[in-house]
Amino acid sequence: MVIGECINFPIQRNFVFRSKGNLGKQIAGYVVAFCIITCIVNSINCVWVAVAGLVVPDFIYNIGTTVLNGGVSMVIFFFVNKMLFPAAKD
Template sequence: MSNKIGAEKNSNAIIGAWAKFKEKHPNTAQFLVFFILSNGITVLQMVLMPIFKDIFGHTSLVSTNFQVLKVGHNFDGSPYYVFNYAAGSISAGGGGGLAYFLAVQITMAIAQIINFFVQRNITFKSKSNIWKAAFWYVVAYIIISIGAAALQGLYKAPIYNLLMNTLKMGSVGETIADFITMIINCAISFWVFFPIFKVIFKDESQK
């Protein structure tokens, strides 16, 4: 009984301390909540990504080339694509094809849908028009996804090559590279989305 009372007192003390901190530093507290929830969403993506990759990896979509939005050339003269998923498995020297693209995008879509609601309801406690907020969220998501995909051309291939070939880690290296590229994507989204959320989740009453 005494242990239960002690635990309850500790819990109340923590809640009270957080309430005081939140009152004194509302923006910092909001960012911390955003940070914690975003990391939870990142973990979810790291769980989902291998699942979808494995599912699509057993389909003919791996052999379906998906290289779109050409924007210039790489240093070696080859075309530079925003979405660069050449046909063939990554272990065989390909880019994962349409299968890898779908695995990434479905994982991110599920994560961002969940992220939209938890950030709106928990972090920002927004009462703004949900449809208007959702519209601008989708617009931001598309723009950020295109930007993040374009940046992948700078680090994706080197990371996979380093882990799979240079360090000769094979399939283990491929899995680690999957996680690293996913974390980089999440990091980009994290820093870009926070100021966007501050705008789209702003209550109409605050205007």
């Protein structure tokens, strides 16, 4: 995950949001946001695992876990990154 985020950070900052903000503050904010979002999504996933493991078939359970981990993280991270990486003023 760390390697993936080390690759993702400059891509989000430089290409997606084209931000030229304070690099140190952005890295610190990104690390804090990553830790908080990961804890929240994993907490939600723990509830999903407990309930879905008993109620739904395995293939739905696996799809739900993937959507929850990837999809929810992606949506939350988009809005957090939008705040962390303000667009450069030309």
